[in-house]
Each structure stands twice: as C-alpha cells, then as structure tokens.
Amino acid sequence: QQQVKQSPQSLIVQKGGISIINCAYENTAFDYFPWYQQFPGKGPALLIAIRPDVSEKKEGRFTISFNKSAKQFSLHIMDSQPGDSATYFCAASMGSGGGADGLTFGKGTHLIIQP
C-alpha cells in the first residue's frame, strides 16, 4: 500500500514558467511533509517542509501548498530555471523531524526545465 502518491512522474516546463508537483497521502497520522531535491549522482537534499497547522509555506521561488482536508500537498516552483532540473520527492513522517519510522517517500518527479 503506497502511503504517499506523487504526480506527475515526469514534467517539462519552459524557463520562467511555474512547475507544479502534487502529492496525496493516506495516513492522517503524518504531521511533517518535506520536499527533497535530488541531482543525478547525489543524495536527496531538503528543499522545503511544512507542518499541517499552516496551509502554505514559501521560501524564495519554492512554495508548498497544503490541504489537510483533502490530504494533499503540492510544490510550486515559480520562475523555473534550468538549474532546477532534478528529481523531486515529496515525503511524509509521523513525529517531528525524521520520525521514528523514518520518511515515507513518493516515487519522485523528474523535472526538466527547457531553456
């Protein structure tokens, strides 16, 4: 049973456009929702994270929108740049930080920003 469903699997966006990646979760005990960015040959790195007590969090060009009732959250990348081309993973956990059971990851979205 996949607890975090991520879409789309791949995404192509023109430079300057908005990239949107969506995730849905099933376990209502999840209370920490990070997004990770991974470049080829590298480990994932935290991009931005949100707790369910807020509906939106913005850091620079990256915004998480969170809909607790729908059990959905999304990543928006504004003014997308070629350097944003990477694989993005949403994740969820119970408890602050990593949680005792670790992070449950979505399957990832391969984002390509065309110049």
Place this chain on the structure above:
Amino acid sequence: NAGVTQTPKFQVLKTGQSMTLQCAQDMNHEYMSWYRQDPGMGLRLIHYSVGAGITDQGEVPNGYNVSRSTTEDFPLRLLSAAPSQTSVYFCASSYSLWTEETQYFGPGTRLLVL
C-alpha cells in the same frame, strides 16, 4: 564538517557474497537510517537507529543487518547478496527525532549484484 559520508561509492558483488556498506557522520546526530532507491520506487527505509546500541527495522529490512556501536557509525551488512538487492543505498542522519531538524543524506552507494 564532512556531513554524512558513505563508502564505497560503487560495488559489484556476485550472488551469495557478503559485504558491508559504511556510513559515518560527524554532526553528533542521534538518529541514523538506511534507505534504498530503486527506479520508479522512491526511497524505502531499510533500518534505522535512534542512538548507539538501538536499532529497528524499516519497511524493507529482509536481507540486511545493522548495528550501532558508536554515535558516528551505522554500517549496513548484506549477509548473502541477491540480485534483488541491486540498488542505490543512501544513509541519512538527523540530530533528533523530536525537533524540526531534517535528515541529511549521504552521497549514496551504488550496488550491483550479479
């Protein structure tokens, strides 16, 4: 700080061979974990540790053993490698379970089992 380091970067094994993937962190993090990454599968938790001497199983623990004798090191052992264990393995650490500190991932070990 070097952060989270993993060795080797790449390894080829034959079915039935054993090996240990090394992971070390120099950030005095209590929580460490191992994930495997397979195409189209995201990352899946193998084992984790909440401190020296304490380990527990994650989502996909079969075929793997871990131990945590020091805060810094968290090796992952494959006792009898199988082709299904071909994957990229990531070690991660965080300061604590109970803070907003996120997990920091190492650069990964790419394992091919023939």
